[in-house]
Structure formats: C-alpha cells, structure tokens
Amino acid sequence: MKGKFWRVVVGLGMLFGASVRADEGFERALVDYHSGRFEEAAEGFEKVLERDGPRVSVLQNLGSAYHQLGQEGRAILALERALLLAPRDPDLQANLKRIRDEAAVFTVEKSDRWSSWRSRLSWRKWSQLAVLGAVMMPMGVLLGWAWSRKPGRWIALPVGVLGGLVAVGSSWMLRGWDEVTTRAVVIGGPATMRISPFETAQEKGSLPAGREVRLGEQKGDWFWVTVDGTASQGWLAKDSIEPVVPRRE
Amino acid sequence: MTMRGVLLFWLFGWLALQGAEVTTELSTDVVEAGHGAMLTLRIEGGDADQAPQIPEVKDLVVNPRGRSQTMQIVNGTVSRAMVYSYIVGAHVPGEYDIPSFPVRVGGKVFQTDRLHLKVRPSSSGEPGGMGDEEKVPGEESDFGHLTFQMVEKDRKHVYPGEIAPVRIQAYFPVGVRVSLGGQPRPEGGAFTLQNLSEQPRQEIKNLEGKDYRVLTWYAGLSATKAGTYPAGLSLDCTVAVPDRSAQKGLPGFEDPFFGRSPFDDLFTPMVQKDVTLKTPEPPELEVLELPKEGRPENFSGAIGTFEFESVQIPETMETGEPTRVRARIKGSGNFTLLKQPEPLPADEWKTYEGQEDFSPGDAASFEGTKEFSFNVVPMRPGAKDVRLGLTYFDPDLGAYQVLESDGQKVAITGTVILDEGEQKDGGNERPPLPDGPELAPVRETLGRVGRYEPWPVERVTTTVVGCGSLALALLGWGIWKQREVDPRRLAWLAVRAAEASALAAAEEAVRRGDVPGFFRAAREALQCRLAEFREVRPESLTLTDLEGRVEERCLELWRTGDRMEYSGEVASAGSLEEWREVLHEGLKRLSEASTRA
Numbered sequence: 001m002k003g004k005f006w007r008v009v010v011g012l013g014m015l016f017g018a019s020v021r022a023d024e025g026f027e028r029a030l031v032d033y034h035s036g037r038f039e040e041a042a043e044g045f046e047k048v049l050e051r052d053g054p055r056v057s058v059l060q061n062l063g064s065a066y067h068q069l070g071q072e073g074r075a076i077l078a079l080e081r082a083l084l085l086a087p088r089d090p091d092l093q094a095n096l097k098r099i100r101d102e103a104a105v106f107t108v109e110k111s112d113r114w115s116s117w118r119s120r121l122s123w124r125k126w127s128q129l130a131v132l133g134a135v136m137m138p139m140g141v142l143l144g145w146a147w148s149r150k151p152g153r154w155i156a157l158p159v160g161v162l163g164g165l166v167a168v169g170s171s172w173m174l175r176g177w178d179e180v181t182t183r184a185v186v187i188g189g190p191a192t193m194r195i196s197p198f199e200t201a202q203e204k205g206s207l208p209a210g211r212e213v214r215l216g217e218q219k220g221d222w223f224w225v226t227v228d229g230t231a232s233q234g235w236l237a238k239d240s241i242e243p244v245v246p247r248r249e
Numbered sequence: 250m251t252m253r254g255v256l257l258f259w260l261f262g263w264l265a266l267q268g269a270e271v272t273t274e275l276s277t278d279v280v281e282a283g284h285g286a287m288l289t290l291r292i293e294g295g296d297a298d299q300a301p302q303i304p305e306v307k308d309l310v311v312n313p314r315g316r317s318q319t320m321q322i323v324n325g326t327v328s329r330a331m332v333y334s335y336i337v338g339a340h341v342p343g344e345y346d347i348p349s350f351p352v353r354v355g356g357k358v359f360q361t362d363r364l365h366l367k368v369r370p371s372s373s374g375e376p377g378g379m380g381d382e383e384k385v386p387g388e389e390s391d392f393g394h395l396t397f398q399m400v401e402k403d404r405k406h407v408y409p410g411e412i413a414p415v416r417i418q419a420y421f422p423v424g425v426r427v428s429l430g431g432q433p434r435p436e437g438g439a440f441t442l443q444n445l446s447e448q449p450r451q452e453i454k455n456l457e458g459k460d461y462r463v464l465t466w467y468a469g470l471s472a473t474k475a476g477t478y479p480a481g482l483s484l485d486c487t488v489a490v491p492d493r494s495a496q497k498g499l500p501g502f503e504d505p506f507f508g509r510s511p512f513d514d515l516f517t518p519m520v521q522k523d524v525t526l527k528t529p530e531p532p533e534l535e536v537l538e539l540p541k542e543g544r545p546e547n548f549s550g551a552i553g554t555f556e557f558e559s560v561q562i563p564e565t566m567e568t569g570e571p572t573r574v575r576a577r578i579k580g581s582g583n584f585t586l587l588k589q590p591e592p593l594p595a596d597e598w599k600t601y602e603g604q605e606d607f608s609p610g611d612a613a614s615f616e617g618t619k620e621f622s623f624n625v626v627p628m629r630p631g632a633k634d635v636r637l638g639l640t641y642f643d644p645d646l647g648a649y650q651v652l653e654s655d656g657q658k659v660a661i662t663g664t665v666i667l668d669e670g671e672q673k674d675g676g677n678e679r680p681p682l683p684d685g686p687e688l689a690p691v692r693e694t695l696g697r698v699g700r701y702e703p704w705p706v707e708r709v710t711t712t713v714v715g716c717g718s719l720a721l722a723l724l725g726w727g728i729w730k731q732r733e734v735d736p737r738r739l740a741w742l743a744v745r746a747a748e749a750s751a752l753a754a755a756e757e758a759v760r761r762g763d764v765p766g767f768f769r770a771a772r773e774a775l776q777c778r779l780a781e782f783r784e785v786r787p788e789s790l791t792l793t794d795l796e797g798r799v800e801e802r803c804l805e806l807w808r809t810g811d812r813m814e815y816s817g818e819v820a821s822a823g824s825l826e827e828w829r830e831v832l833h834e835g836l837k838r839l840s841e842a843s844t845r846a
Contacts, residue, residue, distance in 0.1 A: 033691055052698055054699050061692055101544075124700045134715070141723040160720060171710055
C-alpha cells in the first residue's frame, strides 16, 4: 500500500517536471521566433513535439517558423498535422491556405456535406464520441428498467436510443481514417518521381515541396505515390516525403 | 472442240481485240522514301503478248507483284481485263517520272500514259508534337505514332495550375493489332494531364494512301512549375507483330524492294511486343509564374475566363439570418479551383461554404458552367446594392481579374450584428484576419497535448457492436421478464390449463360411460375456450354468450349439461361418442370465430 502511494507521487512529479520542461522549451522557441531566429525556433518546437506529443499551438508555430525559413513543405506538413487535432481552427486553415498559395500548391479539396460534418471534430474526438454513445446504449436500457415505475424511464430509454445513434454515426465517421493514413506531403522539393524504386531509374516527373500525395506500396526506401486530381504517379524516395500521420517505426 | 466452237472463240477474241485499251495508274502520287506506291497496268479486252517492261528510271525501284485477270459479263457482253501490278518507290527523295512505254497486245502496240511519283523524305526525322494532324504521322515506329495539339493553337505559354485543353491522337496502321496498356501520360514532371477522357474516340483515316486507326483523347494539360519544358506525351501499348526471326519466306516470292514476300505475313507467327509511343521532338512550352503583384487576397487559383451567367439573391433579408444565394458561372478554365463568389462588400457579410455543381461543356471539362448555392448572413441593415464577386487569373491578358455580378437591390432589416472579433475588442479593432496578407500570429500559450489518431477503429467498432448487443440483450431480457409476470398472460395460461383438464375429464367420462361427468366437463371446456379469447373468467360465461358462435347441436350439448347439472336428468350413455364429436366441432368453431374477430 505504502509502495503504491510513493509510485503515484513519483509519477505525478515526473508529469509535472515534463510539463515544466515543455513550458520552458516552448517559451524559449517563442523567444527565438520573435527574435527572428527561425531555425532555432523550429528546432525548439520540434523538440517540444518530440518530447510531449502533438499540440495545436506548437504545430502552428512550427508551421510559421518553417514558412519563415522558406521550407514550405515542412510548414504545410506541420499545419496539416495541426488540422488533424483542430480541423476547424480558422487560424490553421488560413495559414495553410496562404502558404499553399504562395508555394503555388493547389489541392483538390472535398467540399461535400459529409466532409464538412466530419471536419467538425478531430478523429480522436469522433472515436471518443462513438465509445460514449456505445456506453449510453446499455446504460439507457438499464436505467429504463431500474426506473420502470418512475417517470425517469421516459428519459432513460431515449438516452439509450440517442447513444445508439451517436455511436453508429461516429463510427461511420471513422471510416475515412484509413485514407488519412495514406496522405503525405512532399517536404523537400522538387522531389523526383521515378518509374521504378531505384535511384538510377528513369525520371517520371517532379513534385514541388508542399504537394500532397497519396502513399501506396513501399519498397525499401521508396513509396509508390499518386497525386489526387492528376494522372501523376510514380516512385518517390522515402526521405522526400513525410506522412501526415506520423508512422511508428 | 468442234469447228464451230473454234470459230466462235477466234471471233470473240478478234472482236475483243478491236476494243483493247491499256491504262496505267498509281495508287498515290506521293510516298515517303523507303515506301512504295502500287502501279497497276490494266489491259482491257486482251492480254500482253509478252510481259510489259517498265523502263528504268534512276533510283526508282520497280517490283512486279504479279498478274491477275478480271472478267465481267454485262447483258451478255463479256469483257476481260488483265491487270499487271508493280510496287514502285525509291530510297532517295525526289521527283520521279515514269515515261510512257509500249505494250503489245495481239500484235498491236499501245503506249501507256506518263506517270509522276514524288518521293519525300521519311518523316521519322521530322518534328511531330503539335504538327498538323492531317499529315501522315511519322513512321518512326512501324507500330504507331502519337501526336497532340493544343486546342487553342495560338497559345505560346501557360501558367502553373492552368488547364490548357489538348487533343491527343494515336495513329496505328490498320492491320496492326494493338492493345492499350494505359492512357496517354505526360513525360517528365512539368505537366500533368487532367480530365483525360476515359474512352478514346476511334476512327479510320486514310492519310496519303495509307489507312490508320486513329484514337483521339481530350484532356487538360496543366503545368506544375514555372520554366520552359518539353511538352511530350507517351502511351504504353502492346502490338502483335510478325516474328521475323521465325520468317523463312517462300521460295520464288522474295520481294527485293521490301525484303519479304507477300505471303510472309500469312505464314509468319505473330509475337506480342510492348512498345511505348512518344511524341517525337516534343515542343518546348513556356510556363510562366503567376505574378505576385496584384494577386487578390481571395485568389483561389482559378485560371481562365469566367463570367456570371445568373445570380439569384432574395430581395429582402434580415441581419443574422442565413439566406440562400445561387450563382451560375460559365466560362473556360480550371473550374476545379474556382471557388464560390462572395457578396460585396465582404466585411458586411458572413459567407458559409455551400454546394457546387459543375456541368462540363466539352470532353476535357475545360468549358462549362458551375453552379454555386450557399448561405450568406447580412451583418448590416439597410437598402443595399448587393453584388457577388470573385477573382481569377486571365491567361490571355496575363492579369488578375475581379469579376462582379450586376447589382441587386436588397432590403436588409434588423440590427447591426457584431462578429466575434468586434465583440471581443469592443468593436474598436478587428482581430488579425486569417485571410490577410500575413500569417496568423504565433500562439503564446502551450495548450493541451492531443493525439492525431482516433482510438483504434477496430476496438471502437467492437465496443459499439458489443454495447449495442448488450443493450438489445438487456432489452430482450427485460421484455421476457415482464411477460412472465403479466397477469393477463397468467390468466390466459390458467384458462388453457383448465380447458386441457376439462377435455381430459371429458375423454375419461366417455371411456367410463359417465354421462353427467362428460356433459359437465364438456360445458367447462366450451366455457374455457370462449373465455380464452374474450379474456373473462370461464364461470361468468353462459349459454347466451355461446349462441351464434357454434352450431345448434353444440348449444344442445350445453343445454343438456345444464339440465343434468340443475335437474339431475341423465341421458343415455350410448350417445356419448356422438356428443364428443359435437364438443370438438364446437371448440373448433369457437377458435375460428375468435380468429376472424
């Protein structure tokens, strides 16, 4: 019992310490940014991301820092990642649009009602909502029976039905996730597309930094990619692109 | 043959020779070096005494292709013609004259006409690409040829993102069996093809004496970066060609000019060969950078020429209330990047993303009409002259254009609506505009750590399905439990049990010859069956309730039972079997009547 208590105390202490370190790193990167030391700022934001995980604020600032450095591919990647966390954030959308415009990287965006609904929440929140709705279903039924002789049953049962609708609807929204995991951004452009996954293979074309591609098969250090809205497809070196959703090695 | 037949034969021959005629003809006047034209020497009404000799012409190769005979009978008149065929051609380009030469037919000498053949250089070295489509395509390959033309032929440059409509044509000699391995694709990375028609149009064209199967696609050529790049295309296909390695040739049929006999193609096995057709010497196309100067803030990348076809704006609106606005824009260009227009002046309106529907006007989706339907919210009241506006880049003018619709008088009621920024800052200063010339300011607070990924989708699905199943199971269990304690159901079960017991007692009474016992049990069974459907207690039912539902005999059964119960009268036991039938018939009738009810 005593050992468990100390483990909890140590865990909380480490959490607090990490939070303090993140704050310090973030503040330092901000100072670098405001002082015009964009390279140091970008490095600082990257470290905070690596250490603590993704945050909208850090990703947006990282995008701005890369933009100032002229690295539009990395800037677009950071903003795309931030939009996974906060899909309707107007600052992120505006920054992304501006950087794309400046880099002359135009994308074919989906503007159907389905995509509009889906972009109201992050993927994480849709999954949480699905599970919450799922739990509401049996809870509603149980409460309905528990309160079978009370007026509360007329609230409990609709709650269960609502939970069911929320669960099914949210699960449906998650169907597009697999597609998201295939998205990638050209970070160092122009990246050369080749007809075969070899450095010496014939060139098929090149893609500018910031251009979004769809990842296909991987062979060694090469990815088969296609570009939405065009007939372009070919092999790109792995180090010239970065998946929008980071892949665990 | 009789003497009469011999005379007739000579008579016809003599008559035929009187009308003999010699003509020569070339299948085409122009051929490429290394290719041949067909020369036919036709002798009507006779045959040459000896094989005609075509005079030698320097560098001109003449290759006899044999002799054939045609015969026609029209209204009983027989006409006969001998046709001598030759392939003539040259390896050296130039103008060749084949002089008139004598042909002796039946001892009579005929002179042929002079012929002229132009041999031009092989087009394999000629530039292709955007050349005139009606020229014979270059024979750089025996299998086919690929060309493309800009639909707007006077275009000398394009802009990144612009769609320039092109027509792509692949020529395959008729007879070459072709299987396409895909669709035409741009060479290099400077261009992409958009809206490529899925199925090419097919037609047969005869160009300079040779038949070609021509496949035509339409597409939009779009540049990806500025600079000057060759605009070349390629097309993968598989062709079936004769296997020359297996070619033996038939003795006596060798063709000294083309190196093979005419029967080779018949007997040579075919092999498949993968080939890639490319536009020869693709033309350089200049891709100009979109000018940064004068680029409107809301420029969405639309390049082309556009104009409003119609605009629908309601005449009355209320501040803060969303109102549907429709606009149809027609023109030509990259409609994909043409975004919905916005009401002007923009700071007096909130605009929401709506729906858009594009109707292409041509195969390459270059021309067409795009219809937008979206909600706008007026922020300021008053009588306004509302216009819709959008920006695009006109490649012909090389400048950004602001397109505005005609003004529409709109009466806007209500009060001034402050947007979020104005509310926060007391209306003194607007927040940093996200669409402004600069990026939104960096964030000064750290915020929460998030996660890109959702919870594992499989687990979420399993949870939803599991919880849904659990909820359904709980619901089913609850309904079942409630049913078990339902008093109506319990009463119904009791009546069913009592009926079964009464019927068993009646059977036992029949077996024992117990007349009173049978009638008592029979009446009870009838009461139970009736009570089962009327949901009343069996004891409360009387003969009156039974009347009209069963036959008279069954009513008699009940009355007899009553008499025995109340007066002690005993009927003869010998009729019990018959009464039992009456009882079962009565029960059946009651069930049927209840079902109908």
